[in-house]
Structure formats: structure tokens, C-alpha cells
Amino acid sequence: EVQLVQSGAEVKKPGESLKISCKGSGYSFTSYWIGWVRQMPGKGLEWMGIIYPGDSDTRYSPSFQGQVTISADKSISTAYLQWSSLKASDTAMYYCARMEGYYYYMDVWGKGTTVTVSS
């Protein structure tokens, strides 16, 4: 079964760092893009960026460039989303999703990681 398993919920304070993960299984991890999508409470979906684990080619949404870092470790089929200094406005659900590289749609989604940033 193709699946993406995301790391568990996080509660952090402003200014702290954080790295959440997304582990793929059941398919060739290096042959598909992995995308990250933010959903703030009660709001819509926002594309943050994508990474191709095969060669680590990474592209960011202009809205998130410089705010987060996307990386991947293909040896363990895992992608990451990282913050160096969290803000309260980073409170959201974060989804990873497998992205097909011809039509560029997201066909397999993780269940999401809730990040809460509060003092």
C-alpha cells in the first residue's frame, strides 16, 4: 500500500525550532515529488514547496521562501519541513503529499501534522 506517514503533533513556543517528517512507503520514493501544504485553522490549502528526493531539487512558494526549509533523506524515504524560529502564525496543520511529476497533481496525502505555537 502506498502511504505517507507524518510525525506527530507538536506544541512549541515562539522562537523555537522544529523539524517535522513525512515517511513514504509502498512506492519508489525517489521517483515522485513530495509537496508540503499548510492549512491554517478554518482556512484553505496553501502550497509551501516541493522536493524531488531523487536529486533534492527543491522549489518554494514565494510566500514561504526563506521561512521554511524542505529537505529529504532518500536513504530512509523521508521528507522534512523545518523552521528555525517559529512564530504564533505558524500554528496550522501541515500535510505532505506525493506529487506526480507529469500532470503535477497530489495523489497520496499524509494525515497531517498539527503544529501549535504558543507562549
Place this chain on the structure above:
Amino acid sequence: EIVLTQSPGTLSLSPGERATLSCRASQSVSSSYLAWYQQKPGQAPRLLIYGASSRATGIPDRFSGSGSGTDFTLTISRLEPEDFAVYYCQQYGSSPPGLTFGGGTKVEIK
């Protein structure tokens, strides 16, 4: 950057009725790169349609997508109780490379 505008924001319909959801792009989008997703409360989004009109695996044929250029439509021919959800369109653009989601349409029970 391409902006996707979905309308209406909310659609109030009864089971059995037909739902027509619109997704309008600020500039022309390749049909190959237009997708639709369904999201239910507390769940991750689910891919419905890709390439503007191709149904994803396991998606019932009451869901159909159409359109080209700047205007795309998702149609649900006869609403089932499980279809009441929020629907998003998404496009991929190559210049600059990246994705955009529309703001979503909520289909609610009337």
C-alpha cells in the same frame, strides 16, 4: 503568479441535486495541470480529478471535470450524502514553477 478564484464560496444543495463548481484562473492554465480535491472535516484532501477531466483511481463517475484556458468546472451529477465537503482546484505553473490552490467551495446540505 496565477491566482485561482473558486465560486461560489458556498453551495447549498439537497442530496440528489446537481452541483456545479467553478474555478477561474487569472491567466491561461494548461488543462494538463488542473486538478480538483475534496476535503472533509478532520481529513486530508483527496484527489478527485487531474488533467482537468480525468478521474483519479476509485472516484465515482458522478464526479466530472471540464474546461480549458481560464475556466474550469467540477460537476457532481447527483449529490450523495458523503459528497458534502469542501472542494479545491489546483494548478501547476512552470513560470515560475509551482502550485496554486483556489480558495475552496463548500458544498453544504440545504
